[in-house]
Amino acid sequence: MKTQNHIPTSKVARASQFVKAGVKVGGNYLKHYGKKLLDPELTKEELHQDNATDIYKALSELKGSALKMAQMLSMDRSILPRAYIDQFAMSQYSAPPLSGPLVVKLFRTYFGKTPQQIYDQFDMNAVNAASIGQVHQAWKDGKKLAVKVQYPGVADSVSSDLRIAKPLAIRLLNLNEKDINRYMGEVESKLLEETDYELELTRSMYISEQCASIPNLVFPTYYPDLSSKRILTMDWLDGFHLKDFLKTNPSPEIRDRIGQALWDFYNYQIHDLRQVHADPHPGNFLMRPDGTLGVIDFGCVKVIPDFFYDNYFRLINFDTLDDDRATMEIFRNLEFIVPEDSPKEQAFFADLFKKMIVLLGKPFATQTFDFGDNTYFDTVYAFAEDLANVEELKNSKVARGSQHGLYINRTYFGLYSMLNELKAKVVTHKPDWLISRRLRLEMQNAG
Template identity: 65%
Template sequence: MKEQTNIPTGKVERAGRFVTTGLKVGTNYIKHYTRKLMDPTITKEALHQENAEDIYETLSNLKGSALKVAQMLSMDRGMLPKAYSERFAMSQYSAPPLSGPLVVNTFVKTLGKTPAQLYDKFDMKASNAASIGQVHRAEKNGQQLAVKIQYPGVASSVKSDLRIVKPFAMRIVGMSEVDMDKYFDEIETKLLEETDYDLELRRSQELSARCAHIPNLVFPKYYPEMSSDRIITMDWLNGKHLKEFLETNPSQEIRNRIGQALWDFYQFQVHSLRKVHADPHPGNFLLREDGSVGIFDFGCVKEVPEDFYENYFLLTDKEVLKNEARRKEIYMNLEMIHPSDTEKEITFFSGLFQEMIRLMTHPFTVERFDFGNEAYFNEIYAYMDYLANLKEVRDSKVARGSRHSLYINRTYFGLYSMLSDLKADVITGQQRIRELAK
């Protein structure tokens, strides 16, 4: 893959790249409709492919928040045309890497030494490159290391990038202005945290230690003395990303073991720690032949407020939800319905949420769940499509759902997606969650 020798860091230059891409996309539409006049059977697939290529090329070269949004969108199945989701998924671990001189410059600026002075060996070619940083292999005293290096200008461009990306995100997923405004601060806060490698290092050490007892999880050791605000040095973990791992045709037993480890990892964090690794895309996990999972990258961690936690997980209790008054109270507490809603709106949206909750919380209400059940996920996607096409939902003038739900929902959606790809059969019942809490 071709390396980048520079990254645009100025607001004007970065905005200019988006304008240029917008013109390319417009030209693609003109070409598509011209071809369609000649051949009415032509579908939009080719158009989506061209647009996805042009948009991804721009985002991958800008890096930072712009590319992170693409990464987030790639996880939302059913929300994007296939061409977009497949192309944007590359941002999880295979964006164009930085060139050697930029890497060395980052070391000298933040640690006062070159890689050659810090490590016995350092591979100048990046092993993988994502939205916020890239990873290099190194060696020190015989220990294999992974060195994560943040791209230049990422932290300083978060706010301006989000202002530019906001209209694009609204159009591509159909998100309204009011929804985006409500969640904008949450997104910005999390992205700024992801650029703070000192914070990530502390969280990585804390959460790795507190989750170390969970079976079949492997965490790297971190090295603060070889880390900085833009560099993190940790042990190298062996394993394969999800797509590559599945190509090895692992047994159902191994799939189940990995699925159980992932389920346990997330339930323990949420229910016992009230903070969770909130970036569950496949690029952050390494799956191994023995059924263990290597976990790293605690840049995005969502701390869960107690009142939100209590109300959110009351939604998994069937007995509580049978009480209409109590259910309405929970919906109010979670900002799913509002005091300004009319009785008609309360009835309408409560009905929609009740069905959505029934679908999404089903794994919590049974002792074990087969995430290979395609009918279950098809039902979820069909219901999401149904909601997206409802006029009442599209025309709603209020954002429905607490800002805290944004990353918690994203976390569970990402977890469900990975478990679905694994086709894992997992123990999910409340007893398992209680055991983990002990």
């Protein structure tokens, strides 16, 4: 893979890269409509492919929050055309890596030594390169290690990158500025946390220890003495990323075992720890033929405030939806309904969000759920497409939903997506208070 010898770090250089991407997108539109004059039946597939390629090339050279946005978007099949999904998915673990001299320079900056002076052996060729950093293999004291090295300038460019990228995001995603601004602070804070490897080290060790007893999960050991604010060292875990794992044609039993481990991992983090690995994309998991699951990269962790947790998850117990007064109170608490809404708007949005909760909360309403059911996911994606075209939402004076929901919703979307690709059937473990009366009765009758 071609390496990258330089990353633009100044605001001017990075802004220029965004501008170049925007110009190329504009040129692609002109080219598309010129061809369409000659061929009225021409679809937008070629346009999407050209745009996706040009935007990804620009973002992959910038690294950091710019590439992270592509990674986040690649998880959402309801927002972007397929060409973008396929191209942006590369940011999960196959972006262009840094060259050797840049890697050595980083080690000298943070340790005062070269990697060869720190480890018994260090492979200068990165095995994975993603949005915030890249991973190298190393060996020390007989142990095979994974060493995550952060790209230079990433931490310092988060805020300015998000401001520069906002117009491109508005144009690409067809969002309005108030929707973008609503959640910019939440995204910015999480991206800044992801660049702090000392914080990631602390969280990695804590969550790994707390979740160690969950069946079929495997966590690496972390090494504080070999880590710093921009370099993180841990045990090397063997395994396949999801796409490559599926090529091995695993049995349904193995798929279910891994799927169950994923569900139980997230169930425990959210409901017991109240903090969660909020970046559930395939690049952060290693799947094994024996049905065990390696979990890596705790850079993005969402700490769930009690007020948000209590309101958000009360809706997952569908008994709550039978109580209109309680439901409306929660909708106001979660900012689904806002003080400016007229009675007519309140009724409209309450009905809309009830439908959304029933659909997305369906796995919680049963003892087991077949995530291989594509009919369910087709319904979810169709609902998302319809939601994007709801005039009342488009014309609403405010963006709806607590900013805390941004990463929790993203977490469940990523979890559901991976379980769907695994075609896994899982027991949907949940806290006792989330079990509805109907489900409890079913469980009693079955027992």
